[in-house]
Amino acid sequence: MLDQLRQTCRRLLEEGTVRVVIGYGQDAAGKPAYPIFVTRPEAVDRLVWNDQCFANLTTYLTRKEIRALGKPAIVVKGCDERTLVVLEKESQIERGDVHVIGIACSGVGDPRLPKCEACDVHMPRFADEVIGQVPDEPVGPDSRYADLQALLQKSPAERMAYWSKEFARCIRCYACRQVCPLCYCERCIVDKNRPTCIDTSATLKGNFSWNITRAFHLAARCVGCDECTRACPAGIDLRLLNLSLAKSAEENYEFRAGMDREAEPVLGSYALQDNEDFIR
Amino acid sequence: MNQIISQEALLAQINEWITRGARVIGPTRIKPDLIHYATLDSPEEILLDGFLRPANSIKDFLFPRHEKLCTYRFKGKQIELDDVELSDTEQLIIGARPCDAAALPILDHIFNWDYKDHYFNHRRQTTTIVTVACKAHDEHCFCTSVGLGPDAPGGSDVVLIELDDGGFEVRCVTEKGKALFADKTTPSDKSGTVPPGPEKKIDPKTIEDFVKNNFESPFWQEHTPRCLGCGICSYTCPTCHCFDIVDEGNAAGGVRVRNWDACQCTMFTAHASGHNPRTKQPQRQRQRVSHKFHIYPQKFGQILCTGCGNCARNCPVGLGVLSVLKAIGHAAEGDTSEAAHAEHL
Amino acid sequence: MNEQDQFEPKIIAYVCNWCTYLGADLAGTNRLQYPPNVRIVRLPCTGRIDFNLIIKAFEMRADAVLVSGCHPGDCHYTAGNYHARRRWMLFRSLLDILGIDMERIHFTWISAAEGRKWQQVVTEIVDKTRQLGPYEDYRNVCEALVC
Numbered sequence: 001m002l003d004q005l006r007q008t009c010r011r012l013l014e015e016g017t018v019r020v021v022i023g024y025g026q027d028a029a030g031k032p033a034y035p036i037f038v039t040r041p042e043a044v045d046r047l048v049w050n051d052q053c054f055a056n057l058t059t060y061l062t063r064k065e066i067r068a069l070g071k072p073a074i075v076v077k078g079c080d081e082r083t084l085v086v087l088e089k090e091s092q093i094e095r096g097d098v099h100v101i102g103i104a105c106s107g108v109g110d111p112r113l114p115k116c117e118a119c120d121v122h123m124p125r126f127a128d129e130v131i132g133q134v135p136d137e138p139v140g141p142d143s144r145y146a147d148l149q150a151l152l153q154k155s156p157a158e159r160m161a162y163w164s165k166e167f168a169r170c171i172r173c174y175a176c177r178q179v180c181p182l183c184y185c186e187r188c189i190v191d192k193n194r195p196t197c198i199d200t201s202a203t204l205k206g207n208f209s210w211n212i213t214r215a216f217h218l219a220a221r222c223v224g225c226d227e228c229t230r231a232c233p234a235g236i237d238l239r240l241l242n243l244s245l246a247k248s249a250e251e252n253y254e255f256r257a258g259m260d261r262e263a264e265p266v267l268g269s270y271a272l273q274d275n276e277d278f279i280r
Numbered sequence: 281m282n283q284i285i286s287q288e289a290l291l292a293q294i295n296e297w298i299t300r301g302a303r304v305i306g307p308t309r310i311k312p313d314l315i316h317y318a319t320l321d322s323p324e325e326i327l328l329d330g331f332l333r334p335a336n337s338i339k340d341f342l343f344p345r346h347e348k349l350c351t352y353r354f355k356g357k358q359i360e361l362d363d364v365e366l367s368d369t370e371q372l373i374i375g376a377r378p379c380d381a382a383a384l385p386i387l388d389h390i391f392n393w394d395y396k397d398h399y400f401n402h403r404r405q406t407t408t409i410v411t412v413a414c415k416a417h418d419e420h421c422f423c424t425s426v427g428l429g430p431d432a433p434g435g436s437d438v439v440l441i442e443l444d445d446g447g448f449e450v451r452c453v454t455e456k457g458k459a460l461f462a463d464k465t466t467p468s469d470k471s472g473t474v475p476p477g478p479e480k481k482i483d484p485k486t487i488e489d490f491v492k493n494n495f496e497s498p499f500w501q502e503h504t505p506r507c508l509g510c511g512i513c514s515y516t517c518p519t520c521h522c523f524d525i526v527d528e529g530n531a532a533g534g535v536r537v538r539n540w541d542a543c544q545c546t547m548f549t550a551h552a553s554g555h556n557p558r559t560k561q562p563q564r565q566r567q568r569v570s571h572k573f574h575i576y577p578q579k580f581g582q583i584l585c586t587g588c589g590n591c592a593r594n595c596p597v598g599l600g601v602l603s604v605l606k607a608i609g610h611a612a613e614g615d616t617s618e619a620a621h622a623e624h625l
Numbered sequence: 626m627n628e629q630d631q632f633e634p635k636i637i638a639y640v641c642n643w644c645t646y647l648g649a650d651l652a653g654t655n656r657l658q659y660p661p662n663v664r665i666v667r668l669p670c671t672g673r674i675d676f677n678l679i680i681k682a683f684e685m686r687a688d689a690v691l692v693s694g695c696h697p698g699d700c701h702y703t704a705g706n707y708h709a710r711r712r713w714m715l716f717r718s719l720l721d722i723l724g725i726d727m728e729r730i731h732f733t734w735i736s737a738a739e740g741r742k743w744q745q746v747v748t749e750i751v752d753k754t755r756q757l758g759p760y761e762d763y764r765n766v767c768e769a770l771v772c
Contacts, residue, residue: 034598035506055597065505065560151722159724160762168771169310171345171540175510179596191547197677199528201539202345204769209680212719216676219715231596233335233512235314241719248718253711267715270707272697275714280733280746344772 001104001132005075006044008101008129012073013041018099019070022060024053035060037069049075049131051108056225058083059181061093073099077108078121082223082258083181085126089265090221092184102127104134115226115239118143126261145247151240167207169234172200176228176238177214182221189213215241220249220266223258283465285440286447287328293464294323294374302370305341307334317341317373317380328375329442332418335594337518338373338380342403343387345515345540349399349525353533360533366399371407372460379423379588381411381435383518386582390521393580408460411436412448417478420589422602424477426484428586431474441472448472482605484573484583490612491574495566503607504565506597511542513568513591513600519584522548543567569604634688634754636663636747639678641671641706644695644736651740659744660751663691670694672705676716679730683763689729689754691746696734706734728753729760 009021025036026048033053060066087093102124107116120139177183190198199206222242229239249255306326348364391397413431437457440448449472452458514520524541549558576584592600671694682690700706
């Protein structure tokens with residue numbers, strides 16, 4: 001599989017189909033893999049593929065410095081590929097401007113990350129090149145949102161206590177935002193002043209406000225790559241916030257971000273008969 | 281003749297400190313794979329060995345991520361200012377690492393060279409640092425490359441070196457340290473052994489020269505494209521100290537605060553005019569290395585880095601400062617072989 | 626003399642200009658009595674209501690929030706309330722998982738002709754919030770010292 005990946009990338013670079021391959025590199029086996037940007041065909045041997053390839057590389061497709069390198073080929077796992085669908089729907093990338101190398105993935109991390117336990121996109125679905133083969137297992141909503149159960153069983157006061165304890169550690173490094181491929185706003189609302197909408201201070205008030213805002217700005221857009229959770233230096237389980245919104249989107253609007261290239265984004269559309277049980 | 285303390289006695293002492301109302305801070309497990317320096321409610325929470333170093337630094341308790349500077353009220357056309365009362369609570373940091381403690385003399389200088397920052401100074405005075413010497417290091421550690429080592433005493437009031445039986449040899453470095461451990465230790469022939477630190481990985485002089493002479497070099501674009509521009513490296517770094525001052529309030533009044541800021545953030549150098557001299561990530565990465573290894577040493581004679589490795593361990597894309605420094609080392613030698621390009625495109 | 630003053634809740638109401646605001650105005654012109662605890666914030670349309678405003682209301686020590694606009698099909702801007710409806714559905718799930726007291730957030734459709742509905746809704750919300758008491762949880766969040 002690794003040979004096939006490297007040869008594919010060598011071919012793409014030599015033929016001039018792409019100017020850069022965005023893939024994973026690694027210093028030594030067992031260490032976390034990290035993003036690399038290969039522009040020379042000889043350097044494709046630096047590319048690796050293994051269960052340490054955590055990063056969602058699509059985050060680089062909306063960065064000026066990377067766009068300046070020219071047409072990219074990008075290595076994506078199934079979860080990352082979902083991001084491409086959302087980016088395309090939101091007109092941030094032109095599908096034809098990206099050469100997608102979809103890689104079959106049976107899960108990353110040792111032990112496997114929680115997101116991999118409920119994954120139903122082990123195989124790429126919209127790629128230009130497919131590397132590898134892994135059986136796809138259908139997964140139902142119960143498994144998908146199982147990790148919310150622990151929180152849902154708590155009372156509202158207990159949930160508030162839980163999040164107060166978690167957000168007390170938030171240092172507002174914005175790694176969650178920077179690592180997220182769908183946080184591509186040139187100027188984030190938290191950086192806005194005159195007037196300030198969200199306190200920049202890392203107080204509990206500011207941290208609640210920031211994390212609520214970011215979670216909601218990703219409502220029905222987040223594909224669940226969980227990079228935000230992995231990146232967080234304070235160990236906050238941000239994925240639970242995103243999961244709760246994804247669950248609501250699936251239950252109420254039968255929508256899962258990045259699964260269907262034709263589906264209209266939930267908050268960008270409406271139906272006359274949308275549920276309004278909670279509205280008096 | 282050395283002074284030693286058993287682990288039980290040390291934990292009992294921690295309990296006494298907590299009971300007497302001191303804020304005791306030490307490494308503690310936050311999540312299964314996350315250890316932080318945090319305020320302890322009981323001595324059972326402290327971790328004294330079995331891990332490398334916490335993912336944050338002790339600067340959190342001397343230069344907190346958010347701090348009130350003063351409060352203000354509008355009275356007609358007048359503004360009334362009120363000072364913020366600084367806490368006199370004793371702070372005892374137990375189990376710091378030498379690379380954390382060594383940052384304190386650097387921060388002391390930064391917060392006093394052109395303005396006496398009484399917020400920092402007050403916390404510094406009320407804080408005692410008890411360091412535990414390192415027994416291990418990983419590939420991200422490079423304290424020995426910046427003049428430090430596993431039992432370097434700089435910045436510490438006391439250095440503890442673990443004995444085979446889990447107790448500690450107690451080396452009091454300052455009067456404050458002596459006072460904290462007075463009559464708490466027993467004399468002994470035992471002494472703790474400190475394994476050698478990491479081998480030297482970089483040469484600061486080479487770095488300084490390279491950075492000085494390669495401002496416009498494509499090196500930065502080639503070696504740091506994966507940087508995402510979050511603030512993790514700066515915020516978990518023991519020596520980084522940039523901050524932003526903001527007012528939070530409404531038409532009646534508010535509070536002036538300072539919050540951590542990071543040179544890796546896009547808006548860090550945004551001017552009021554709208555111009556931003558550092559719009560691209562490689563420029564910001566260049567700035568970080570330059571500040572730490574060229575500008576600060578040139579101005580104050582000290583390297584603004586203690587080789588703790590937090591930046592690399594915490595970085596979501598595994599960048600940190602060491603990999604860039606190593607690449608500089610190769611580039612400075614004119615080494616363009618494939619092996620030398622180990623960390624970039 | 627009462628030993629302590631009865632707690633009077635503060636309710637923030639985000640209402641749309643074309644329906645609910647006029648409905649509230651109608652309540653006024655018809656002299657329909659309703660408790661004075663509600664502070665009305667007028668916006669052009671419910672579609673303009675940023676969810677951040679609801680959080681801001683709680684940060685500003687509100688004890689309950691009411692969000693109200695035109696009935697579906699009656700929006701002055703055609704579809705603003707349809708988008709708002711979806712937004713509110715998702716936002717409620719987020720607020721729920723955070724442990725925010727869902728009994729303190731209310732959504733209604735009140736048209737320009739429904740002055741009486743405005744009176745009823747506000748009266749009920751104020752009564753209910755008075756029973757629930759001040760929203761201590763969020764106040765504690767806002768005042769917490771964490772470092």
